[in-house]
Amino acid sequence: xxxxxxxxxxxxxxxxxxxxxxxxxxxxxxxxxxxxxxxxxxxxxxxxxxxxxxxxxxxxxxxxxxxxxxxxxxxxxxxxxxxxxxxxxxxxxxxxxxxxxxxxxxxxxxxxxxxxxxxxxxxxxxxxxxxxxxxxxxxxxxxxxxxxxxxxxxxxxxxxxxxxxxxxxxxxxxxxxxxxxxxxxxxxxxxxxxxxxxxxxxxxxxxxxxxxxxxxxxxxxxxxxxxxxxxxxxxxxxxxxxxxxxxxxxxxxxxxxxxxxxxxxxxxxxxxxxxxxxxxxxxxxxxxxxxxxxxxxxxxxxxxxxxxxxxxxxxxxxxxxxxxxxxxxxxxxxxxxxxxxxxxxxxxxxxxxxxxxxxxxxxxxxxxxxxxxxxxxxxxxxxxxxxxxxxxxxxxxxxxxxxxxxxxxxxxxxxxxxxxxxxxxxxxxxxxxxxxxxxxxxxxxxxxxxxxxxxxxxxxxxxxxxxxxxxxxxxxxxxxxxxxxxxxxxxxxxxxxxxxxxxxxxxxxxxxxxxxxxxxxxxxxxxxxxxxxxxxxxxxxxxxxxxxxxxxxxxxxxxxxxxxxxxxxxxxxxxxxxxxxxxxxxxxxxxxxxxxxxxxxxxxxxxxxxxxxxxxxxx
Numbered sequence: 001x002x003x004x005x006x007x008x009x010x011x012x013x014x015x016x017x018x019x020x021x022x023x024x025x026x027x028x029x030x031x032x033x034x035x036x037x038x039x040x041x042x043x044x045x046x047x048x049x050x051x052x053x054x055x056x057x058x059x060x061x062x063x064x065x066x067x068x069x070x071x072x073x074x075x076x077x078x079x080x081x082x083x084x085x086x087x088x089x090x091x092x093x094x095x096x097x098x099x100x101x102x103x104x105x106x107x108x109x110x111x112x113x114x115x116x117x118x119x120x121x122x123x124x125x126x127x128x129x130x131x132x133x134x135x136x137x138x139x140x141x142x143x144x145x146x147x148x149x150x151x152x153x154x155x156x157x158x159x160x161x162x163x164x165x166x167x168x169x170x171x172x173x174x175x176x177x178x179x180x181x182x183x184x185x186x187x188x189x190x191x192x193x194x195x196x197x198x199x200x201x202x203x204x205x206x207x208x209x210x211x212x213x214x215x216x217x218x219x220x221x222x223x224x225x226x227x228x229x230x231x232x233x234x235x236x237x238x239x240x241x242x243x244x245x246x247x248x249x250x251x252x253x254x255x256x257x258x259x260x261x262x263x264x265x266x267x268x269x270x271x272x273x274x275x276x277x278x279x280x281x282x283x284x285x286x287x288x289x290x291x292x293x294x295x296x297x298x299x300x301x302x303x304x305x306x307x308x309x310x311x312x313x314x315x316x317x318x319x320x321x322x323x324x325x326x327x328x329x330x331x332x333x334x335x336x337x338x339x340x341x342x343x344x345x346x347x348x349x350x351x352x353x354x355x356x357x358x359x360x361x362x363x364x365x366x367x368x369x370x371x372x373x374x375x376x377x378x379x380x381x382x383x384x385x386x387x388x389x390x391x392x393x394x395x396x397x398x399x400x401x402x403x404x405x406x407x408x409x410x411x412x413x414x415x416x417x418x419x420x421x422x423x424x425x426x427x428x429x430x431x432x433x434x435x436x437x438x439x440x441x442x443x444x445x446x447x448x449x450x451x452x453x454x455x456x457x458x459x460x461x462x463x464x465x466x467x468x469x470x471x472x473x474x475x476x477x478x479x480x481x482x483x484x485x486x487x488x489x490x491x492x493x494x495x496x497x498x499x500x501x502x503x504x505x506x507x508x509x510x511x512x513x514x515x516x517x518x519x520x521x522x523x524x525x526x527x528x529x530x531x532x533x534x535x536x537x538x539x540x541x542x543x544x545x546x547x548x549x550x551x552x553x554x555x556x557x558x559x560x561x562x563x564x565x566x567x568x569x570x571x572x573x574x575x576x577x578x579x580x581x582x583x584x585x586x587x588x589x590x591x592x593x594x595x596x597x598x599x600x601x602x603x604x605x606x607x608x609x610x611x612x613x614x615x616x617x618x619x
Contacts, residue, residue: 002090002105002613003027003076004185005202006166006176009193009223010070017066019195020074021058023202028054029258029403029607029614030198031078034089037061038101039069044170045101049075049089053608070223071173073166073196075103078613081111082128092132094139099170100148102138104131105198106183109161134159138167148177149220156181156218156231162360166196179218179231184358184385187211187219187226187238194221199356199382201401205247211238212384241384249400257606259404259496263592264455269409270585271448272398273416282438284424288394291349291375297428299349299375302327303342305334305365306353307616309407309491310414314353315484317418320581324426324436335361338368348374351421355402355410357385359616366390379417381410395421404607405614406495408592411488412451412585419444419582440579447585450576454586458593461573464555465597468522475516475523475552476503476591477543479536482526485584489524489591495609496599506543519551524594526587527558527565532580537564544568557587 005023007016020037028035035057036049046066050056054076075090082088091101108114111130114137119125123136134155141151148169156165162182168175178185178196188195188203188210195203196219200210213219216231217238230236255261279285302321304314311333318329332342334352344350350369354362357380366376366387378391381399388394397413423437468474474493478486487503494501504513506525517523525544528536541564548554548568556569559577566572575586599606 003030004198005074006196016072020072024074026201031613033079033084035076036089037074038091040071040173041069081130088127092135094135100139102135105164106162175222185213208243262409266409267448267452269399269413273413302329302349304331304351310353312484312488313414321422334365337365344374346373350374350376353379355381357382357387461593462597469601473500477506478526479506492595496595517550523552529559
């Protein structure tokens, strides 16, 4: 889940370093335990690296500038092997002459045995990382082959796990050689210059033309060429595409933080995800559907696999898809899916949800499902990423780049995409299912405006967050689709404010969690609208009374006009009216805003919370 950048071009002044540093700035959301760069120039390989955030590296470069270069690689790290220290920061050097430098994203699972082999051969190590093992192996292979590409081909087939490696050598100053397995890597195509990145954000300020590498591929970039092979040296091709957003989309746009901007992006994220989904005859369309309609009509079970926030989007989807299609839906945590001996077959649809499309737990679960014969569909925000490419079908969200580590707009876009999938499956079933699908699509079209309206009423939520800066515990309650919203609200508070927070199904209160209620305990309650079936509205209002009687401070999220909650609420946060299954697109927004401003009131880093990274690309 580290960020990597590579550059080769005509920029022989310090601009090459600037290209890499700009890329690292855009990729710092992928990890910020340390950062480093390596340049190749007439002095050989020059490098600098520092533990901590990118600002520490920037300060070190200001104090001791590196010489000009046209070739550079950079890295921002989320620590796995070895703590976040200067020595463990990337790049890592190989050999005794320090002519070779490597940056790495992923985990080399067999590095212990490889390191033992190198130690026996007399190699000395300077760090605790698995990456230095790869650097030392590449240096030894280069001593034999005299060619960086040949050295890479001889090394990668010995590595196990997930890795993207970028390497430069002092004797080959006009190229960067890179390899990928189970870890993202994209080439940026320029004019007389080329780029590498773990995400197109690394080079979006310079080009929108990109090529995504496939599994087990090596690429050599020079200023004028991009050559791709497989790990055995056979010619191969990547997937070319054009990035549809620009550098401005990754900037803060006048907001204090990326998270604040992305919360306010949500009306567009939902609206853009809905765009182009309807044919002239009113029927629904998906993005890349290589599963035939006949096969989809035979699906008798759906399993949604995801992690974290994406899993909560999947839980919302379970309620909606089962209601609209009467197909049973299970939600499984991706990191548990393949270890629980899942029961799937060719009538099972596996739906994976991943913002980045590179979440390693989810990718491995998709591969396992395919091996068992299931059909696979990916819901993803990143074009050309690994999970969509390896799935039978893709439904892209169109939220744009999400930079803040804690997900907001991607969550709403994922829920929207899940709704679209459920309605598409309902359409295939025909009859009243299809009629209902048309009605709900019309209701969905109204949601972006309602989200925008809601965002304009958040002043009181911000005030509440400021008053609660010293709070040490917050509970969240919800029922039906409000239950995953409650868990998402708790997760946001854990991620951003580092305090105890839990989300419960409100009906579970009397089965144990009510013991947590004591005088002054803040509790957010997501109240379903009065039109929700099965008297759930009345039941949740009763829950509010139960905890209020025991001294809880009740902060109620309710539909406008729901006067039943007023006598039992210390605070009411009103949201626009919406159909019951669509309510999560609204009720989660105040919880996002609350977490943002509570964290801000505590003086914490909202965009880069401790110990976290945006994309989890290791298992």
